[in-house]
Amino acid sequence: MLHAFSTFQLGGPQARFVELANALGPMFRHTVVAMDNRFDAGERLHPSVNWAPMTLKVIKGGALANRASFRQVLRSLQPDLLMSYNWGAIEWAAANLPQVCHQVHVEDGFGPEEAARQLPRRVWMRRALLGWARVPVVVISRQLERIALQEWRLPEHRVHFIANGVNVPARMRPQRELVAGAAIHVGTVAGLRSEKNIARLIKAFARLRSVQPARLTIVGGGLLQAELQQLAQSLGVGDDVEFTGYLSNPGEKLKDFDLFALSSDTEQQPIALLEAMAMGMPVVATAVGDVPAILADVSPDNVCPPDDAAFAQLLLQVAQANSKWSAWSSRGHALVSSTYAKPAMLAQWQAVWAGQLAGVRATSLSHA
Incomplete structure (x- = not known):
């Protein structure tokens, strides 16, 4: 071939x-x-x-x-x-x-x-x-x-x-109990290209970080890394944002997130989103490609248009609705097990x- x-x-x-x-x-x-x-x-x-x-x-x-x-x-x-x-x-x-x-x-x-x-x-x-x-x-x-x-x-x-x-674990990973004052760990896995719009995620994270403890991990490399690091610094969250660069096994970092975020301008059926759901992770995403259909019976309100203001508001809402995370995680894991294994x-x-x-x-x- x-x-x-x-x-x-x-x-x-x-x-x-x-x-x-x-x-x-x-x-x-x-x-x-x-x-x-x-x-x-x-x-x-x-x-x-x-x-x-x-x-x-x-x-x-x-x-x-x-x-x-x-x-x-x-x-x-x-x-x-x-x-x-x-x-x-x-x-x-x-x-x-x-x-x-x-x-x-x-x-x-x-x-x-x-x-x-x-x-x-x-x-x-x-x-x-x-x-x-x-x-x-x-x-x-x-x-x-x-x-x-x-x-x-x-x-x-x-x-x-x-x-x-994607690979579906037989059991969901145990959710970390968020005690009062604990930092929410938001993460994504994406190449640092313009269509992934990681700048939108960093801006949304800065708004979240302004009202509660949080940290952000961005797994993936690309030509925009230096520009995105500068953006994080300019927004005052540089110390709370980790850029891992390219990782040969991004799943090792993915499992550490509390919340997975997808901020793209264009997607179809994103593998990283499915992998996060397979692990039993709540997700927040832009309404691109098949994403709204994937989340329709899982967490339909956790999607928004690919717009900076809308995404920032949605990330804040989902992060503060952690009492619902367990139900979203269970439904997501079940969906991936039945449809995307x-x-x-x-x-x-x-x-x-x-x-x-x-x-x-x-x-x-x-x-x-």
């Missing part, structure tokens, strides 16, 4: 790939390419995974600038299956037209430029390179499914929804990798 990413630094698509590759082991052989030649997520792959990074000479500045060189890679490798991930790797769909090998395209979500609306040029390119080329497309949220069908106008039989899945996801993705989607032949595993 050839997997084409915009980057192989740790993020949602990369984390899912690592989970799948580790679970399925030597059944598949993987070559990974990244448009930025960054392969940090590879350190999380188990030694039993048969994989290799492949560096590329990438020309920047044009959606089809690398088509010829990428097509040569496809002809040279002749993979059983090409997996391309999101808009950042759409050039691989162009390189595979006319078809060199069987392909599945995966859509996880959008960057800040498409947080509010679809860009017409990208809509047309997706429609042509995926729809007209008859490429099966996997989407990881119901919102993406609607967009793929209604805006990109992809055929219904070629769009496949697979929910994200990893075994179901693994089975569906194994079928994708084995070439069992409509329009993709069954892949021979004799090369593994």
Whole structure:
């Protein structure tokens, strides 16, 4: 298999790939390419995974600038299956037209430029390179499914929804008893990119910190870290905000939070949110992607529009409603156990990798 990413630094698509590759082991052989030649997520792959990074000479500045060189890679490798991930790797769909090998395209979500609306040029390119080329497309949220069908106008039989899945502990972690005067530990797990809007979370935390003891942990690295640290200092909460940077196992920090916060401008079905709920943690989030639907029967009032003032008010309300945390935690754990547990996801993705989607032949595993 050839997997084409915009980057192989740790993020949602990369984390899912690592989970799948580790679970399925030597059944598949993987070559990974990244448009930025960054392969940090590879350190999380188990030694039993048969994989290799492949560096590329990438020309920047044009959606089809690398088509010829990428097509040569496809002809040279002749993979059983090409997996391309999101808009950042759409050039691989162009390189595979006319078809060199069987392909599945995966859509996880959008960057800040498409947080509010679809860009017409990208809509047309997706429609042509995926729809007209008859490429099966996997989407990881119901919102993406609607967009793929209604805006990109992809055929219904070629769009496949697979929910994200996470490990679910048999028992919820015990909730820390908050005695009078104890600091509430708010946390998040996110790449420090503009669409995650960690600045919104820091501003909301500063308001919370002004009325009660609290601390904030931000797990994840990125180019905005220095800017966000400066913001925390300017708001007077620098000593109460911890930036861990990139962690290969963010779950070790996640389990220490009292309250998980998601402040993004755009999401689909955020894995970190599901992991927090699986542990039995109350959450507060912006109403983006599938998040309102996920929380509809758990804590429907714990979502708000992606607006700074609304999020600050919501964080304050949820933090002060700790008598409800236990019920929210129990319902969240139950929902993830029944709907977003990893075994179901693994089975569906194994079928994708084995070439069992409509329009993709069954892949021979004799090369593994």
